[in-house]
Amino acid sequence: MVAGRSSQTWTVLFTRRNAVSDTMMSEKRLYAIVLRLAAMRRGALPRDHGDQARAALLSLIREGDSPLAKFLHDENIAKPYTISLVKGGKRGKDGASHFGDGDTADWRFTLLLEPAFEALWRKYLLNNRLPHVRIGWMHFAVVDAFVSGFGHADSGNISVDELIDRWTVPPDELSRRIVLDFQSPTAFNLGQDRETKAYRIRSHPDARTLFSSLRKRWVKLGGADAGDEFDEWVSQSVEQDAFHVRTQKVRVERRPITGFMGQVAYTVHGRDLSWLPYLHLLADLSFWTGAGYQTTRGMGQVRNIMT
Template sequence: MTVNASELTALVLSLKSLNTASLPATHGAMAYAAALDMIGRFDPALTVRLHDTNARKPLTVSPLFGPVRRGREVPLTAGQAVRWRLCGLNAEISAALVQAAIAGSGVRIGDAVFEIDGATTAVEEDADAGNDTFSGLLQATTEAPVEITLSFITPTCFRQRNFELPFPLPRLLWGSLLDAWNAFSPELIDETRYSIEDALYITNYIAETCRADLGNRSAVGFVGKFSYRVVNNYLPLRLLLNLLARFAFYAGAGWQTTCGLGQVRPYFR
């Protein structure tokens, strides 16, 4: 078990179910409540700030990975192993998540109770784990892939006025990632230098729509893979996309990333 905190931290917890229970197929709102509870055991004031703020939150939370969905439910049996991914987008949140993992206290998601059987932030131990800094991502982004593919592994949608759009148009996807970067990074990117809407296009995709339960409401999202290229191979924009794709590994994409939506994995070519 390798667990360290940084500015950007992807923590993967190995959980073992202590009871027989059933969760909604999309239980991200319950997972978010569980994450706040974990953080609150060590820093109650931080939990209150996270809960009360209307601003973008420096935390992303996945649903449980591993259990098999049956209809609209995810049944769990005592002793069943699952994985749960939590990402901190600043040093304070990352430290609180790691502290909770090291303490090894229990986790309750809905009616399901788990013990923490293992934890890691090392990508060598789990491909969904990781550690980085904003400056580290900037320094490492020296390559300019010709094509970037993003795999959206949980339902994803983008909020527009009073409705959700279940499709990652370039201006919505990359624009929202740029907004998230500038919300949390000490090193801001001047977005006026780039024309994302006019300079990007989708080369290939395979996707399907799905409905996500957000507790007091539901939303239509999508899962699948989308590939993007830059018109005329404009080098500065290719470098920016590389940076934002790597950031998306931690930040997720789109709306309600604290409630299990928008989990993203990038691939480069």
């Protein structure tokens, strides 16, 4: 009975899209871009430079499409991009990354909106001269750019349809174990407490919280919503095993937030594999969307390292 339900669930999940939503989905493409930077002079980036990195990305987009950059900055919408902090330099006792003249670093961001990719990549980065970018007080030359997935493992692009096709397989052919590497502090905003009005932040790799958050991101991209039934299945069937995990406090918009970092294994137990393909899809999605709170300022950067 469980096996039959399992097969039916994943089949219905990936086919119950009407013609309009199917067309919209097929046009969506997700991009992960890595810029290879070289410091133009000596300087340092503070450990928490998410706000500065966000401003730098919007500045790059502004060069290709100023109205779009203004829209992304001003509108109160789910932002169609994520940003990683700059990786490079030498870590000082102050926690900052220090660069000498010409020292290189990698800076990754993802774009979940085709016009943003057009503005940034085709109109700006692919012209005859690569730009320079200012992040905080540091000025970097862009010496290379990766988006294919071949030149840099953290880059790539995929259509939403391709992502669906990758996981449209029978559940019993999939691994029950998923390992995610949370590469920057990750936390989940559970909303405001009704009485105290204080924001509730969860700094724990809880399976239900994580995959419910990713499910909602998938729905915003136009994907099928498995709803509360999926969340309940995760609660009943998925156990997390955190190893090599630590917490780190970061400052975002001048507010301290504690997040977790490290590798976490999520294992499905029991006979009911109903939502296993959907679980794998959401784990895969995290490479593009990040997970949790403030992914537009460097938090919640995730890699799926084993399925």
